[in-house]
Each structure stands twice: as structure tokens, then as C-alpha cells.
Amino acid sequence: MLNYVVRDSEAVLSRWLEDREILLIRGPRQSGKTTLLERTRQLLTGKGVDESRIHYFSFEEDVARLKFEADCKEYVSFYRKPGKNYFLLDELQYVKDAGRRLKLLFDFFPDAKFIASGSSSFDLTNLGANLAGRVVFLDLFPFSFREFLRAKNPGYEKKYAELKVGMDGETLSQPTVFLDDLNRLLHEYLTYGRYPRIVLEADKEKKRELLKNLFTTYVEKDVVSLYGNKYRDPAVKLLQCLARTIGSQVNYENLARNSGLRYTEVRALLPLLEDSFVVSVVKPFFQDRVSELRKNPKVYFVDYGLRNHLLERFEASDFDALYENFVFNQLSASGPVKYWCTTAKTEVDFVLEKGNIPVKVKKTPKITRALVSFIQQYAPKKAFVANLNEVARRQIGPCPVWSVPFAYL
Numbered sequence: 001m002l003n004y005v006v007r008d009s010e011a012v013l014s015r016w017l018e019d020r021e022i023l024l025i026r027g028p029r030q031s032g033k034t035t036l037l038e039r040t041r042q043l044l045t046g047k048g049v050d051e052s053r054i055h056y057f058s059f060e061e062d063v064a065r066l067k068f069e070a071d072c073k074e075y076v077s078f079y080r081k082p083g084k085n086y087f088l089l090d091e092l093q094y095v096k097d098a099g100r101r102l103k104l105l106f107d108f109f110p111d112a113k114f115i116a117s118g119s120s121s122f123d124l125t126n127l128g129a130n131l132a133g134r135v136v137f138l139d140l141f142p143f144s145f146r147e148f149l150r151a152k153n154p155g156y157e158k159k160y161a162e163l164k165v166g167m168d169g170e171t172l173s174q175p176t177v178f179l180d181d182l183n184r185l186l187h188e189y190l191t192y193g194r195y196p197r198i199v200l201e202a203d204k205e206k207k208r209e210l211l212k213n214l215f216t217t218y219v220e221k222d223v224v225s226l227y228g229n230k231y232r233d234p235a236v237k238l239l240q241c242l243a244r245t246i247g248s249q250v251n252y253e254n255l256a257r258n259s260g261l262r263y264t265e266v267r268a269l270l271p272l273l274e275d276s277f278v279v280s281v282v283k284p285f286f287q288d289r290v291s292e293l294r295k296n297p298k299v300y301f302v303d304y305g306l307r308n309h310l311l312e313r314f315e316a317s318d319f320d321a322l323y324e325n326f327v328f329n330q331l332s333a334s335g336p337v338k339y340w341c342t343t344a345k346t347e348v349d350f351v352l353e354k355g356n357i358p359v360k361v362k363k364t365p366k367i368t369r370a371l372v373s374f375i376q377q378y379a380p381k382k383a384f385v386a387n388l389n390e391v392a393r394r395q396i397g398p399c400p401v402w403s404v405p406f407a408y409l
Contacts, residue, residue: 003200005151007036009140014043016136017113022106024092024127025117027140028277028302029218032196033117034058036140037088040115044086053086055079060091072101073108086113092127093118099130106134119222119277141277142194142303144333145186145326145409151199152185165408167334167352167384173391173404182407183388190322191314193305204314211309218306222276231269234261236310238269242279242299243310246321247349249341250296270299277302282328285338285351298339300325323406324349324361327386330409331359346370358383365390365403375399 009025013036016023025033041054059065068075076087087105092098098116105114117140118127127135146164149157159178176182192198192207195214201207223235237259250270256263273279280302284295301307304322308314328350331337336353347370350359358374360367365387375383375396383401392403 004035004039005143005147005196005200007032007039007140008144008147009036009138010039010043012138013040016138017043017047019136020110020113022102022131022135023113023115023138024131024135025115025138025140027117027119028142029119029222030195030197030214031119031140031142031277033119033140034090035196037090037115037117040086040088049084049086050081053081053083054088055085056088056090058090059094065094068101069096072105076105076109076112080109080112084111084113085109086115089114089116091118092116099127102127103131103134106131141333143196143199144194145189145330145407148189148194148199149182149185151196156182156185160407163408165384165402165404167331167357168354173393173402173408175391179389179405179407183405186326186407187319190304190319190326191308193303193308195303195305198305207305208309208314211305215306215309218276218278223272227272231272234259234265234269235273237261238266239273239278240310242273243301243307246300246307247298247324249298252296278306280328280332282350283338285340285353285356295341300328302329320363323363323386323388326406327359327361327409340374346373348374355382356380360385362386363388365392367394367396367401371401372396375401 013023025036027033037056041056044054045051057064057068059068095101102114102116105112143151146157146160149160156178159176160182163174163176165173193211198207198210201210219232219236224232238255238261241255241259252263252266255266259266261269270281274281278301280300282298282300284297286295304325328337331350331352338351338353340348340351340358348358349361351357352359356378357380358371360371362385365385367385371383371385380399383396383399385401385403386406386409387403389405390403391405394401394403
């Protein structure tokens with residue numbers, strides 16, 4: 001596979017290849033799911049599986065989808081060879097009643113392994129609910145910063161692995177003479193985004209054209225195809241408004257007014273945008289769970305390049321907002337993340353739910369009164385100030401506060 005960049009998720013995939021459970025790969029369109037299925041073929045043949053017992057189908061193709069929907073058992077039986085077979089089912093979100101059909105196949109072919117992919121979280125999660133006890137989810141997002149560095153220069157990936165800060169365990173941060181290099185690469189990552197095809201393209205104008213095409217494909221195939229043509233223009237208008245307000249609390253009335261949508265449309269659209277892996281919705285941190293539900297969330301983008309495309313702004317991007325978006329994406333890859341804000345507008349950007357660890361995001365490092373207030377109120381075991389350049393350790397009472405560069409996360 002030309003220019004293939006090894007994905008971190010390969011390790012998870014390899015662990016489940018021989019198990020009985022259906023492996024369901026879900027993630028945004030063009031995040032590399034089809035490539036990972038092709039890589040699965042390589043991994044299987046590398047383990048001695050005969051090529052004739054590995055079968056790939058894309059249900060984006062109507063002919064294959066209609067045959068599969070008409071009689072999935074007959075369809076699979078037609079291609080099945082003696083011995084254990086592996087069925088790689090791509091773009092499963094297009095198959096009607098996919099959960100029932102996969103359950104039927106799982107029960108009817110005990111010697112077959114089914115590995116499926118799809119790009120709608122809502123549909124695939126519902127599908128998984130129909131396959132309780134029969135499915136394992138593998139979430140595949142566009143390149144992480146580590147994968148991005150791997151694609152650019154393995155030497156920088158190795159340096160990043162040495163410097164990367166562990167939020168859960170003991171934090172050991174150290175300066176590096178390569179921080180300017182890592183920040184330069186982070187700048188590119190936040191400008192053109194995480195999508196593999198765009199990362200691997202060297203020409204900036206082509207990157208922008210690819211982002212435009214990717215967004216058009218998303219609107220046509222994920223929004224219109226799955227939710228209906230009536231959502232086409234409203235989805236674009238709402239995303240443009242969200243792109244301008246990264247990190248701000250969602251105000252549904254303002255979003256409706258600024259996008260030209262009705263309040264009810266905004267409330268209906270936002271979950272659909274999250275379910276199709278374009279934005280992430282972040283809820284507030286409160287000890288009182290009832291109060292938490294009454295507060296408005298924040299919204300961040302899964303991909304920075306798509307966000308910049310929506311604003312038609314690349315080289316002049318507002319990096320303060322993008323740094324905050326980056327920190328959220330990095331933190332959320334390891335577990336649930338919330339934000340903290342009081343009625344007095346005292347705010348900490350992020351709180352890791354595991355351990356109630358606060359993270360403040362500032363380009364220039366500073367321990368804010370809000371961070372001190374959170375530490376005094378909730379007594380976390382550690383706290384962080386994510387910033388551009390400083391590596392330092394300070395103390396607020398018994399709580400160590402680590403200043404760590406964005407490129408260490």
C-alpha cells in the first residue's frame with residue numbers, strides 16, 4: 001500500500017482479528033476506514049490466511065448493497081470458501097436494517113469473521129445495540145498528532161513519544177531543543193487538519209481543494225443521504241456559525257439568529273452533526289448532575305482543516321481557538337472531558353472526568369484565579385496549564401500544577 005502510515009488502531013484491530021465478535025470500525029468519512037480494511041487483508045495474508053477466504057464489499061455500491069439487503073445469507077454463502085472466512089464490509093451505514101442482518105450472519109456462520117466499517121455514529125451505535133454481546137467497536141478518527149508526525153518524519157514522532165505528558169500517571173516534563181520544530185508542525189496540523197489524504201499532500205492549494213471536496217462529500221453523503229435534503233443548507237449555515245465560536249458556550253437562540261435557522265432546527269441539527277463525527281459536544285462539570293443538564297454545552301471540531309475551510313481562513317487562522325480545540329481532542333482521546341464554569345463566569349477550559357483534573361489553555365502560561373478556585377474547591381491531585389512553550393512545575397497547596405507545551409499533549 002503506497003504511502004501507508006501505520007495507524008495506532010492497528011494494535012487493537014490485530015488483537016480482535018481471531019475472536020468471534022464482529023469488529024465494527026466507525027469514524028468520520030475519509031478518516032482511513034477503507035484503508036484500514038485493506039490493511040486488514042494484508043495482516044491476514046501475513047498470518048497465512050489464503051487470499052480466497054478474504055472478501056471485501058463496499059455497500060456504497062448500489063448493486064452490492066441491494067443484493068446483500070435482498071438475502072444476506074445467500075450473498076455471503078455465494079462467496080464463502082471451505083474453512084474460516086473473513087468478510088470486510090465497508091460503508092455499512094448504507095445497508096437497511098444492518099443490525100438485524102449482521103446478527104443473522106453472526107449466528108448462521110459461526111466460522112466466519114465479520115469486520116465492518118461506517119461513518120455515522122448514530123446509526124452504528126444503534127446497530128451495535130442490536131448486536132449486544134456480539135460486537136466490538138473500534139473508533140477510527142483522522143490522524144492523531146502522533147500519527148501526523150509519523151507521516152511527516154518518524155524522528156519527530158520518536159521525540160514526541162519521549163516528551164508526551166501522561167495525564168493519569170506521574171507527569172515528567174522536560175525541555176527540548178526540538179520544541180520549535182514540533183510547534184511548526186503543530187501549526188501545519190491545525191491549519192490543514194488531520195485527514196490522511198490532506199496530510200500526505202504537499203501542495204497547499206491542493207490541500208485546500210481536497211478540503212473543499214471532502215466537505216462537499218460529507219454534506220451530500222452523510223447529511224443529505226442519511227438525514228434528508230432539507231438539512232443540506234441548514235447544516236452548512238450552522239457549521240459556519242459554530243466554526244466562529246469554538247470554545248464558547250452554545251447559545252441556541254444566537255445560533256438560530258445568526259444562521260437563519262429556527263431554534264428547534266438548531267436543537268435538532270447539533271446532535272446530527274455530532275453523530276456524523278464533524279463536531280464534539282462538551283458538557284459542563286458540576287457536582288450536581290441536575291444542574292449540569294441545565295447548562296449549555298461547548299462545541300469543538302473533530303478536524304481543524306474543515307473548520308478553517310468553513311471560514312475560508314487558513315494562514316490567518318485564529319490559533320488561540322485552534323489550540324483550545326487541539327487540547328480538547330488530545331484529552332478526549334483518553335477519556336471523558338468536561339468544562340467548568342460558575343455563575344460568576346469563573347471558568348476552567350477542561351476537566352478530565354477521571355480524577356477531576358483541571359486543564360487551563362493559554363498561549364502564554366499563567367495560573368489563573370479560576371484555576372486556583374477549582375483546585376481549592378475540588379482538591380485534584382494535579383492540574384495543568386497547556387501553553388505554547390513553557391515547561392515548568394509549580395505548587396498550589398498540595399496540588400502540583402504543570403505547565404506543558406501543546407506539542408507535549
